[in-house]
Amino acid sequence: HRFYTNYRNARRSGWPVVLCPINTQNPLFMILNAPLRPYVKRYLPTAVYNRFHLATYGWEFRTKHTVHDRLGPVFVLVTTGTNELWCADPAVAQILLTRRKDFVSLPEAKIIMSLLGNNIIASDGETWARQRRLIAPGLNEKISALVWKESMAQADQMADFMLAQNEGRSTETVSSLKAIAMNVLGQVGYGQPKPFKPMSLPKDPEAPMAYVDAISLVAELLAVAAIVPNAILAFRYMPMILQTLASAMRRLPGLTADMLDQERQGQKTRKAAAEEDSFHGRENIMSMLVRLSDQAKTSGSESNEKTAPTAAHLSEDEIAGNMFLITGAGYDTTANTMSYAAVLLAAYPNKQAWLQEELDRAFGGSSNGLSSAEKVARLRELDYTTVYPQLARCLAFMFETLRLYPAVLHLSRSIKVTDAPQTVTAHNRTYYLAGAYNVFVNNVGLHTAPETWGDDADVFRPERWITTDSEGNESVMTPPRGTFLPWSGGPRVCPGQKMSQVEFVVVIATLLWRCRVQPVRQKEESDAEARARLLALAEDSQPRLTLQMNRPDQAELQWAER
């Protein structure tokens, strides 16, 4: 009956309809669809599989624009659970993301994301607006200089590490870039600096664990942590990594409370006036959250203590939840984007040369012939404010990486069921969304649409982003509205966008100014075959918290001095 009602509602929408008699919100289906998909593909007839496929995680990455080529830029997937609206139309996407009160967070996403406390991404309405006002300013331009400095120091250490390996060969490029992303957040987010070392997750449930260790494990295995009860994870026949995850989940509230206590003690002993708005080593994202929140609480307490929901502060639960969210959202996205970039660099040596040309120009010459100490000294002199704007090609490289490998494959929303259907007016036509809908803006579909990106939409070509003025200065073009949404759009656009750009650009710039990178060839393999194998590795990806390669350890790369 539900399927039939869903079908009738879908027909009323005015968009094409695809029938898929599966409940995509069923927890068992949610857990099993990804691991079982290859078997289903093998045994089901193609026509049946193609319908089932649209219900599986990551279909949009596997098919790029082809499904929308066939069905149109927007279609409704009728399921036996909730109808799904899939959108790869820039104008409609813009509408869905801008109307935040009509298109609200997805309930399933809220449950997963608020695992460790309420936070900005898991809230809507006034609760969201209050958190956004407090959090977004802390992630903006004023942290960029610190992000630049810390990311460069980490990338320098990574270069030293790679060059010291046997002939510069390593399978730890991806784990190294993950470590950089976590260490930059450790410094900029919590004021906890850490020397570079390729990331290895804690695997001993009994061993001592710092906040950052615990949080990286939970961020890595978030979906498991959200779906499987802790008591089951902790069961002694479970794999060690899952037992350690259970231990991290158990310890995190205590570790968070300790960090906040320490922060408050520290703030008391520091002179508040001297550190106002300063990120120079003393204030970090966490201390800013605590300070602004405590300030707002004190100033608002006398007049409207009882009306706390509208006061401009965060509860303790929200501070803990947002610290976790900022780590999860900031770490996984940036780490995986840099990982795809490293693989693409090794696969496309001519793009490396293109980037190095820019770096030599911006960094005052090539690194050829300089000693290691001289290279590090030169890099240290590079000032964020003057050098970063000269690295348009590096930023273009990031945009092109995110175009084809967007960390967040689709932006999810849902609509509340009201008496009157929700309407969307686009292209001189009105569409009707009656009943419940989950709404997905398909980033891969938007980013690979030939109508927007041309016939070479599927080709990795960072040059497409560069425009050159009459004096030969290069800058990165702004794509038409709604066509490129790796950081989302509208009022909920990612507040960490600039931070991730600065981090990506300086990490890639540091590595490439010092080194070149190539795939390690396997027996009998030609260079071209080794590059094709790397690209196939990048295509063999699956969304977990964000899009990730299934076999990152097989990306064996060779780093060499330039």
Ligand code: HEM
């Ligand atoms: C390449 C890196 C990144 C990508 C691709 C990315 C992507 C996104 C996307 C797509 C959303 C919005 C989802 C939606 O509209 O539903 C988002 C939200 C958010 N991101 Fe990022 N992000 C990145 C880095 C970061 C960093 C470094 C931080 C912080 C340190 C961060 C913090 C946040 C927060 C707090 C939100 C929630 C905003 C809200 O709900 O108002 N992100 N991010």
